[in-house]
Amino acid sequence: MEIIHATGTSPGIAIGPAYRQEQRELDIGEARIAEGAVEAELAALERALEGVREELQALIACTAARVGAKEAEIFQAQMMLLDDPEFIPPVREKIKQEKMSAAAAIDAVVRELGSLFACVEDEYIRARAADLKDVGVQIISQLQGGRQHKPRLEKPVIIFAHDLTPSETALFEPAMVLAFATAAGSRTSHTSIMARSLGIPAVVGAGAEMLEKVNAGDMVIVDGDEGLVILRPTPEVLDSYRRRQEMEQQRRERLAYYRTCPARTRDGHRIIVAGNMGCRGDLARLLEQGAEGIGLFRTEFLYMEQERLPSEEEQLAVYEEAVQKMKGQAVIIRTLDVGGDKEIPYLNLAPEQNPFLGYRAVRLYFERPEIYKPQLRALLRASRSGPLKIMFPMISSLEEARRGRAIVEEVKRELLEEGHRLAEPVEIGAMIEIPSAALIAEALAEEMDFFSIGTNDLVQYTLAVDRTNERVARLASHYHPAVLKLIHMTVKAAHARGIPVGVCGEAAADSLFIPFLVGVGIDELSVAAAAVLSTKEAVGKCARAEAAGLAEKLLQMKSAAEVKEALAAFWQGERE
Ligand code: PEP
Numbered sequence: 001m002e003i004i005h006a007t008g009t010s011p012g013i014a015i016g017p018a019y020r021q022e023q024r025e026l027d028i029g030e031a032r033i034a035e036g037a038v039e040a041e042l043a044a045l046e047r048a049l050e051g052v053r054e055e056l057q058a059l060i061a062c063t064a065a066r067v068g069a070k071e072a073e074i075f076q077a078q079m080m081l082l083d084d085p086e087f088i089p090p091v092r093e094k095i096k097q098e099k100m101s102a103a104a105a106i107d108a109v110v111r112e113l114g115s116l117f118a119c120v121e122d123e124y125i126r127a128r129a130a131d132l133k134d135v136g137v138q139i140i141s142q143l144q145g146g147r148q149h150k151p152r153l154e155k156p157v158i159i160f161a162h163d164l165t166p167s168e169t170a171l172f173e174p175a176m177v178l179a180f181a182t183a184a185g186s187r188t189s190h191t192s193i194m195a196r197s198l199g200i201p202a203v204v205g206a207g208a209e210m211l212e213k214v215n216a217g218d219m220v221i222v223d224g225d226e227g228l229v230i231l232r233p234t235p236e237v238l239d240s241y242r243r244r245q246e247m248e249q250q251r252r253e254r255l256a257y258y259r260t261c262p263a264r265t266r267d268g269h270r271i272i273v274a275g276n277m278g279c280r281g282d283l284a285r286l287l288e289q290g291a292e293g294i295g296l297f298r299t300e301f302l303y304m305e306q307e308r309l310p311s312e313e314e315q316l317a318v319y320e321e322a323v324q325k326m327k328g329q330a331v332i333i334r335t336l337d338v339g340g341d342k343e344i345p346y347l348n349l350a351p352e353q354n355p356f357l358g359y360r361a362v363r364l365y366f367e368r369p370e371i372y373k374p375q376l377r378a379l380l381r382a383s384r385s386g387p388l389k390i391m392f393p394m395i396s397s398l399e400e401a402r403r404g405r406a407i408v409e410e411v412k413r414e415l416l417e418e419g420h421r422l423a424e425p426v427e428i429g430a431m432i433e434i435p436s437a438a439l440i441a442e443a444l445a446e447e448m449d450f451f452s453i454g455t456n457d458l459v460q461y462t463l464a465v466d467r468t469n470e471r472v473a474r475l476a477s478h479y480h481p482a483v484l485k486l487i488h489m490t491v492k493a494a495h496a497r498g499i500p501v502g503v504c505g506e507a508a509a510d511s512l513f514i515p516f517l518v519g520v521g522i523d524e525l526s527v528a529a530a531a532v533l534s535t536k537e538a539v540g541k542c543a544r545a546e547a548a549g550l551a552e553k554l555l556q557m558k559s560a561a562e563v564k565e566a567l568a569a570f571w572q573g574e575r576e
């Protein structure tokens, strides 16, 4: 047995045979082309570039939504390489002047630029060389029909590799991958990001010796929680890991019970546990996990998938599908929340010093109707398919809420004049994610049909903690008494006007925190697909009457640590 300490970057335990993914040597095929084939080769290159662009765009949108905007930047950087004047123009020249095949020309330019980058001290620039190489491989794969190199896995395995590029990772059938273990890499390396987004355990940075010690087919354990790789474990170690795995499996089975049952507190109060949708694939995952509708449909991915605004018809199809598949359960669709951590390059918004405090979300709508109106038209038209609700992001004042609503009315009139039949009424709500909105929640509640509290931004703006800055991440706490008070104010104001209020930020999926949310009377929790079952379970374990008493006490507390401790004690009491 050999234990290797590394960094766990995607949680979970996997036990299985090792599969060694050797570093790929590219087969670029015929290097020269005939004189008359230049035009066809250039056209093939353009098609391949388009194909890579589409793949990267899908990857950016999905990674931003499911893992984080910061992580998605890695793929954004790869996308930018496609427009780098040092990269593709020399490739075209080599095809034209030297009659090289497109694949050979890509390979040559990647090698030339790579050797320049390799001598640079700066780690960031060296990372660009790795990206360049990967983009090169992606283009060549596209040129060759994208079919080759696909590893043939007959049974589920643990992948061992030096490091995996996104394109390599994407070639594996997720169902056949038990875990990833790489010699190189970090929390933000491609393998880690992909593993987290797929829910597959991963350990990275294990060092080159790991690859010398592991043989294909060896029995291995990957412990993504502790960051361990255990090669050829003894029967005792294997047994203890199997037991841990079984317990995890039992937990999953216990949770499966909640798939088909509506969320209720222990004393019978109904709380809707809906799902957050951030990319196309999320809809199927939410349905599979038993989400009770969609509490936050982040529409940004529709704008990030391509390099132009999505048309009204394109949007209509996506919204209608979501509403139809949710079969009568409400679907809350948020209008475009661009800016801050959500960048859409082709909108050509000028760079700002403080993008989180800048020209973003609703602030754009009134000056850029060409962005906002087609979306509203699609939403209103889709509302004929079922209970669709429209939600505005980043509301900070009453005027914004009113103006947003006025445009909806204007678009409604236009559609009716054009002869469209619309559903009446379509509910319109606001995200409460800026402290000013929580503080004027009473006034907003008079204008809006529902609220949804976005704790990610509410924490960021209340505590002045940039949500994308790792260095201050530990200061970002939804247990902070100020955040608790703002949530409480919002719920009170909403209920005083008889409108429902949900939470759709990450705090909604924090089981420890749920008794507070239940206690203040939240009507809906909206969480990522992976958290739907555990959220339903946590709700089911709370009695609202007890949680209300707890919430009252929590609202008197002075520090996040005190709040967290009291919540832990509450759960402890529930267990005993
Ligand atoms: C939030 O801010 O809490 C939220 C749900 O929206 P997003 O994370 O998309 O900004």
Ligand code: MG
Pocket (backbone or CB within 6 Å): 393, 433, 454, 456, 457
């Ligand atoms: Mg937000």
